[in-house]
Amino acid sequence: MRILLVEDEPDLGTALKDMLNQHNYVVDWVKDGGEAWNYLETKWTNYHVAIFDWMLPGLSGVELLRRLRKQNSPLPVLMLTAKSAVEDKVTGLDSGADYYLVKPFGMAELLAVIRALQRRSPELAPAKLSLGCLSLDYSNNCVCVCNPEEGEKEVPLTSKEFQLLEYFMRHPDRIVSRDQILSQIWDWNAETMSNVVAAQVRLLRRKLAQCGCANPIESIYGLGYRFDSHPRLAQDSDE
Amino acid sequence: MRILLVEDEPDLGTALKDMLNQHNYVVDWVKDGGEAWNYLETKWTNYHVAIFDWMLPGLSGVELLRRLRKQNSPLPVLMLTAKSAVEDKVTGLDSGADYYLVKPFGMAELLAVIRALQRRSPELAPAKLSLGCLSLDYSNNCVCVCNPEEGEKEVPLTSKEFQLLEYFMRHPDRIVSRDQILSQIWDWNAETMSNVVAAQVRLLRRKLAQCGCANPIESIYGLGYRFDSHPRLAQDSDE
DNA sequence: ATAAAAATGAAAAAATGATGAAATTACTTT
DNA sequence: AAAGTAATTTCATCATTTTTTCATTTTTAT
Numbered sequence: 001m002r003i004l005l006v007e008d009e010p011d012l013g014t015a016l017k018d019m020l021n022q023h024n025y026v027v028d029w030v031k032d033g034g035e036a037w038n039y040l041e042t043k044w045t046n047y048h049v050a051i052f053d054w055m056l057p058g059l060s061g062v063e064l065l066r067r068l069r070k071q072n073s074p075l076p077v078l079m080l081t082a083k084s085a086v087e088d089k090v091t092g093l094d095s096g097a098d099y100y101l102v103k104p105f106g107m108a109e110l111l112a113v114i115r116a117l118q119r120r121s122p123e124l125a126p127a128k129l130s131l132g133c134l135s136l137d138y139s140n141n142c143v144c145v146c147n148p149e150e151g152e153k154e155v156p157l158t159s160k161e162f163q164l165l166e167y168f169m170r171h172p173d174r175i176v177s178r179d180q181i182l183s184q185i186w187d188w189n190a191e192t193m194s195n196v197v198a199a200q201v202r203l204l205r206r207k208l209a210q211c212g213c214a215n216p217i218e219s220i221y222g223l224g225y226r227f228d229s230h231p232r233l234a235q236d237s238d239e
Numbered sequence: 240m241r242i243l244l245v246e247d248e249p250d251l252g253t254a255l256k257d258m259l260n261q262h263n264y265v266v267d268w269v270k271d272g273g274e275a276w277n278y279l280e281t282k283w284t285n286y287h288v289a290i291f292d293w294m295l296p297g298l299s300g301v302e303l304l305r306r307l308r309k310q311n312s313p314l315p316v317l318m319l320t321a322k323s324a325v326e327d328k329v330t331g332l333d334s335g336a337d338y339y340l341v342k343p344f345g346m347a348e349l350l351a352v353i354r355a356l357q358r359r360s361p362e363l364a365p366a367k368l369s370l371g372c373l374s375l376d377y378s379n380n381c382v383c384v385c386n387p388e389e390g391e392k393e394v395p396l397t398s399k400e401f402q403l404l405e406y407f408m409r410h411p412d413r414i415v416s417r418d419q420i421l422s423q424i425w426d427w428n429a430e431t432m433s434n435v436v437a438a439q440v441r442l443l444r445r446k447l448a449q450c451g452c453a454n455p456i457e458s459i460y461g462l463g464y465r466f467d468s469h470p471r472l473a474q475d476s477d478e
Numbered sequence: 479a480t481a482a483a484a485a486t487g488a489a490a491a492a493a494t495g496a497t498g499a500a501a502t503t504a505c506t507t508t
Numbered sequence: 509a510a511a512g513t514a515a516t517t518t519c520a521t522c523a524t525t526t527t528t529t530c531a532t533t534t535t536t537a538t
């Protein structure tokens with residue numbers, strides 16, 4: 001099990017490396033952000049886990065994370081920093097960290113976190129959901145259509161519309177039944193005689209049309225709906 | 240995005256549920272460990288993330304985790320508890336938690352952690368049933384003919400066609416009577432003077448021909464049909 | 479050649495989904 | 509607390525697709 005440790009404080013770095021070595025990890029210790037990027041850019045597959053300090057000479061830990069995730073690397077990353085403010089934790093996690101641990105911490109804790117990271121699936125889903133010309137904006141509850149000619153167009157979504165669109169975008173190119181949708185997004189068991197789903201689909205289609213997207217929700221008679229994995233702009237981009 | 244929240248304190252539970260709802264999560268809030276296990280034992284696939292308190296009536300959060308992991312469920316779990324000792328964190332994480340968050344915490348932090356966990360939850364691959372050049376795509380209700388020269392060709396099926404083809408593909412190389420089919424796919428007792436089976440067989444044959452497959456459904460005079468276990472491409476792959 | 483069985487095309491029947499408007503519910507703002 | 513607004517759901521109706529029937533033609537086994 002090979003770990004990339006990026007930490008500029010000599011004392012802590014030495015302590016960590018020794019401790020990890022003692023627990024049978026192979027550790028590459030790098031003290032500079034830029035140097036770390038040299039290791040990561042092409043050779044992140046060599047590692048099973050990475051540990052980043054935030055403040056580093058060269059590139060910061062957050063910057064390393066961003067670059068790594070931009071390359072779609074699924075390498076599990078643990079942020080290990082003195083920055084304990086909630087905003088910092090949010091920034092770190094949203095930049096793609098899998099765990100945020102504040103200094104000082106217990107060695108046993110660090111080891112447990114590393115074990116937890118190792119267990120996790122090596123797959124990494126994209127942080128923000130976008131498909132074709134559509135992207136879902138989690139922070140503003142809206143859908144965004146990217147139109148090369150007219151620029152971006154945003155439309156706010158209601159809560160149900162958002163949940164429905166999210167479900168569709170996470171299950172593109174496959175038929176999803178009304179019952180599946182009903183049980184995922186509503187708290188009802190299937191076999192409820194209701195057409196809420198149809199009604200919400202209609203509302204969602206209207207919103208998507210509003211921002212110039214051709215209807216990506218195909219109705220499959222008797223089965224449900226299928227969401228196109230490559231939503232396109234509507235032909236007549238009027239309105 | 241559906242979350243199972245297991246928390247017995249009414250105030251915190253309400254606050255969490257409301258807050259998560261506001262961020263477009265569908266939340267099932269359960270206050271008792273035993274009840275939570277009822278949800279999880281068979282239906283953990285319904286959820287994308289779970290949040291466990293440690294101390295609960297019924298089963299503890301750690302016990303829930305152990306049982307869940309014993310079933311090999313990969314559901315991302317966040318432990319949310321007041322126990323802040325390093326040994327507790329280690330116990331929680333080593334029982335299978337993916338993240339350990341100590342109360343009190345910032346809501347923004349919790350949300351960021353949930354987003355981080357979501358990124359690690361993989362999708363399941365869609366199922367297919369194949370026989371010779373044919374394969375039946377369950378997620379899109381279509382039949383797919385694999386043609387080495389022209390690539391794959393897909394044709395969507397209606398639900399009756401799909402059911403019929405599935406029945407044939409699961410019982411290849413043996414004679415199946417109309418009555419058998421009738422009682423399997425239609426819920427009718429035999430001796431119903433009806434032509435439905437023949438009619439659907441005709442529709443199905445047409446669909447298969449459409450995608451370049453030689454008729455694999457042989458009619459056995461007086462007995463029924465026999466489906467070839469090695470469906471072939473049609474000679475003239477025109478059309 | 480003949481009678482039974484199966485295939486066929488067209489049309490009827492049934493099932494399903496879309497839709498607009500109205501009713502209900504939830505949420506905000508006085 | 510009340511009024512007003514927005515969101516969600518229901519309902520009735522209409523359009524579409526699938527499924528079944530029916531009358532006829534074709535095929536099969538004797």
